[in-house]
Amino acid sequence: MDTIAPAKPAAQSAALPFSVPAxxxxxxxxxxxxPAELLLYRSNxxxxxxxxxxxxxxxTSAKLEEIDPLTGEAVEVLWVKGSGGDIGSMKLDGFATLYQHKLLGLENHYNGPEDDDKMVGFLPHCTFNLNGRAASIDTPLHSLLPFAHVDHVHPDAIIxxxxxxxxxxxxxxxxxxxxxxxxxxxxGYTLGVMLRDYVAANPQVEGVMLAGHGIICWADSAKACYEHTVELIADAANYLNARLSEKPAFGGAVISSSSDRAALAADLMPRLRAAMTGARRKVGHFSDDAEALEFVNSAEFERLAALGTSCPDHFLRTKxxxxxxxxxxxxxxxxxxxKIADYRAMYAxxxxxxxxxxSPAMRDANPVVVLVPGVGRITFATDKTTARLAGEFYGNAINVMRGAEAIGDYIALDEQEAFDIxxxxxxxAKLQRMPAPKPLVGRVALVTGGAGGxxxxxxxxxxxxxxxxxxxxxDANAVEEVRAGFARQFGRDVVRAAVCDVTDEAQVAEAFAVAAREFGGLDILVANAGIASSAPIEETTIELWNRNYDVLAQGYFLTSRAAWPLLKGMKEQGGTSVVFIxxxxxxxxxxxxxxxxxxxxxxxxxARCLALEGAPHGIRVNVVNPDAVIKGSKIWDGDWRKERAGAHGIDTGKELxxxxxxxxxxxRDVLxxxxxxxxxxxxxxxxxxSTGNMINVDAGNAQAFTR
Structure with a gap:
């Protein structure tokens, strides 16, 4: 791995610009x-x-005329994005629907800022048509404004x-x-009241900047509202880009990016992950995008990083x-x-x-975002999607800091305000309503022969x-096809693929580096890659003998040896598992x-030897012994089927x-x-x-009883 060198003044470049939407x-x-579909279209x-x-x-929201299912009368209904949704991917059922006249009547229960939390409890009582989608905390910002269509967004240029x-x-x-x-x-409700009163006192405004938060704007139609929102963001981006073009961002670069960033991340992430002890294991995400490198390599990096983020959306994801x-x-x-211990103490x-x-009890004190000059941005969370999103949100925060510093001083959230959010x-309460995580959330597995049955x-x-x-x-094509199918089934975050011949030491090492870089480490190794051959001893060539041992013995050795450093580090988090097929x-x-x-x-x-060697490190090693897994098995699609049929004197079809x-x-068939x-x-x-054990999955074969 190369060293990270100081940057030369000649290497300075203009700041990264903000993207300008259209x-x-x-x-x-x-x-x-x-009308409801137009709201969805605009939102998406x-x-x-x-x-x-x-x-x-x-x-986003729209005030639409609906027929009250109880009275049959036309009523005004607020359609507003529900709590926890994503306007980019939501469907119509992602909107909360509420009687607008009931929402306006809630002010009778409001006696000042101390009632913000109490007012949230009234929102379900305003539900229209038994819609079960919970209303967002931002609902009052939409209901208290007298406009048909309202957008509230917080893009980087605006924040x-x-x-x-x-x-x-x-x-x-x-x-x-x-x-x-x-x-x-x-x-909350108080912000909604403040906003309504401000707009009433300033009827010329077409939108309002909310300090530290974002922008809210409105129009009389869905199209006009959408285009107004886009134009405001473009205005802000163009203004900032003009300022950013005048000098390098963050005081300019003081070190150069490593050309070996991926390898550095693969080496570093498992060791950080092992040190992040707690109730659940972490999954990592690495990014060396231009925003991250511009920031971590800069003169002002440490000063600005210590300030934290500004927008509540960013902060909730990044600590x-x-x-x-x-x-x-x-x-x-x-x-x-x-460093991990010091961070935990700082957080406490x-x-x-x-x-x-x-206040609720203190949550996990481990860092979410780890910034490494010359390398990039690493984020950790209990699942891959959350880790990735945390990284993306901190990327947004970097953009915000760049723009804010171009026109003044960046202002982070006040510490107490941040805590209170x-x-x-x-x-x-929202966290407590979430379903319990699945048993293997936070675990990372590598499966060799992953494209086979x-x-x-x-x-x-x-x-x-x-x-x-x-x-x-x-098989590069086969493993990519399987990965793509799993990405559709389980989501793209949780599955990756690597081309790896287990007899090739370099390819094996790279596969484990991919696991470390993409997920942060390893908890489970399933050594499954295999071949099968059948021949009488007199017809067994040296080439055939060596090919079996290269894949089935040496291949298992190479994958286990490469996995070992990653597995050892997780002892304090409950240990790890190796399973040989x-x-x-x-x-x-x-x-x-x-x-x-x-x-x-x-x-x-x-496997028995490794069970002995792994036990002191919390590594369990066990074996599953299958037999006659014919349906769905790639091995049985080739010569092995013919060879075994020949050995038993039967045909290769249903008779086998x-x-x-x-x-x-x-x-019974074994699948x-x-x-x-x-x-x-x-x-x-x-x-x-359990370690050092074998489980036979063969529908019963007395000859294979292990004792």
Whole structure:
């Protein structure tokens, strides 16, 4: 790995610009839509454009005439994005629907800012047509404004204005009084009242900047509202870009980016992950995008990073501040452990300073965001999607800091305000309503032979219970096809693929580096890659013998050896698991299969040796011995089927399957999914006290009894 060198003055470059959005409205499509569908169309257009809003951010509304199902009368109904939704991907059922006259009547229950939380409890009483979608905390911002269509978004260019000491003056300069300015106030009913009163007192405004938060604007039609929102963001981006073009961002670069960033991240992430002890394991996400590198390599990096984020949406994803590392000490495990410990102590002190008498208990004190000069941005969370989103949100925060510093001083959230948002009782109630995580959430698995029948079934079983999986297979096309299918089934975040021939030491090492870089480490190794051959001893060539041992013995050795450093580090977090896919023939002799059966026996004995060696490090090593997994198995699609049929003197079709079924004690077919269930048992905590064991999944074969 190369060293990270100081940057030369000649290497300075202009700051990265803000993207400038443009309208994507399609009149021909819009003409076919109902009023509610137009709201959805507008919302999806805004939310799917990351120059307009980030994932889960922003909310939209329309006041529409509906027929009251109880009275049959026409009533005004507020359609507003529901709590926790994403306007970019939501459907019509993502909107809360509420009687507008009831929402306006809620002010009779409001006696001042101390009632904000109480007012949220009244929102369900305003529900129209028994809609079960919970209303957002921002609902009063929409209901109390007297406009038909309202957008509230917080794109980077807008928040850069809202989080700068020069933001109010810039707002006046850009829009000449058409856009107003309200000082910081936490989202809630009080902010809605403040906004309504401000607009009433300033009837010329067409929108309002909410300091530290975003912008809200309105119009009389869905199209006009959408285009107004886009134009305001474009105005802000163009204004900031003109300022940013004058000088490098963040005081300019003081170090150069490493050309070996991916390898540095793959080496660093598992060691950080191992030090983040707590109730649940972490999954990592690495990014070396231009925004991250511009920031972490800059002169003002440490000063600005310590301030934390500004927008509540950013803060809730990224914690009070990131952890920053000295790039010259990344190989020092003691340093990394101390930095994690210091961060946890800092977070605990922050909690103690800011807690209220009724605050929820302190949550996980580990850092979410780790910033490394010369390398980039690493984020950790209990699942991959949350880790990725945290990284993206901190990328948004970097953009905000760049723009804010271009027109003044960046202003982060006040510490107490930040705490009150993080530990808001309403936020805690939302967390408590979330379903319990699946058993393998936070675990990372690598499955060799991942494109085959048993490998793919095993990966699916692990992902079904929350694990992230790297599929490793030598067939590039097949493994990519399997990965793409799983991405559609389980989501793109939780599955990756690597081309890996387990007999190639370099490819094996790279596969584990991919797991470390993409997910942060490893908890489960499933050594499954295999071949099968059948030949009498006199016809068994050296090439055939070596090919079996290369894949089934040496391949298992190479994958285990490469996994070992990643697995050892997780002892304090409950340990790790290695599962070998063996064979009935590793225990019981087979006719005309000496190379295959003896290589499988070698792998089985390797597992026993590794169980002894791994126990002190919390690494459990067990074996699953299948037999006659014909349906869905790629091995049985080739010569092995013909060879085994020939050895038994039967045909290769149904007669072969019937032969193996009837040979078993239980008279049942063995499927890839059956093997996957055994692997799942050995990989998870339900077998936490089992190592050095074999489980036969063969429908019963007395010859293969292990004792």
């Amino acid at each position: 309208s994507r409205w399609d009149d021909s499509l819009a003409a076919t839509l109902s 257009l805004l939310g799917s454009d990351l120059t307009v809003t980030n994932f889960g951010g922003g909310n 850069a204005l809202a989080a700068s000491s020069g933001g109010e003056a810039a707002t006046q300069e850009i829009w000449g009084g058409k856009i107003g300015w309200l000082g910081w106030k936490r989202p 009070i501040a990131p952890l920053t590392l000295d790039p010259s000490r990344l190989q020092d495990d003691a340093y990394l452990a101390q 002190a922050y909690y103690e300073r800011c807690k209220r008498p009724n 993080e530990y808001w009782l309403l936020e805690e 048993i490998g793919a079934a095993t990966a699916a079983r692990l992902m079904a219970d929350g694990a992230c999986v790297l599929l490793a297979d030598r 063996g064979s009935k023939n590793g225990v019981a002799a087979a006719t005309n299969a000496s190379a295959y059966a003896s290589a499988k026996a070698a792998a089985n004995h390797l 399957e019937e032969h193996y079924r009837n040979r078993s004690m239980l008279k 890839p999914s059956d093997i996957a269930e055994a692997v799942y048992f050995l990989a998870g905590d339900q077998s936490a006290k």
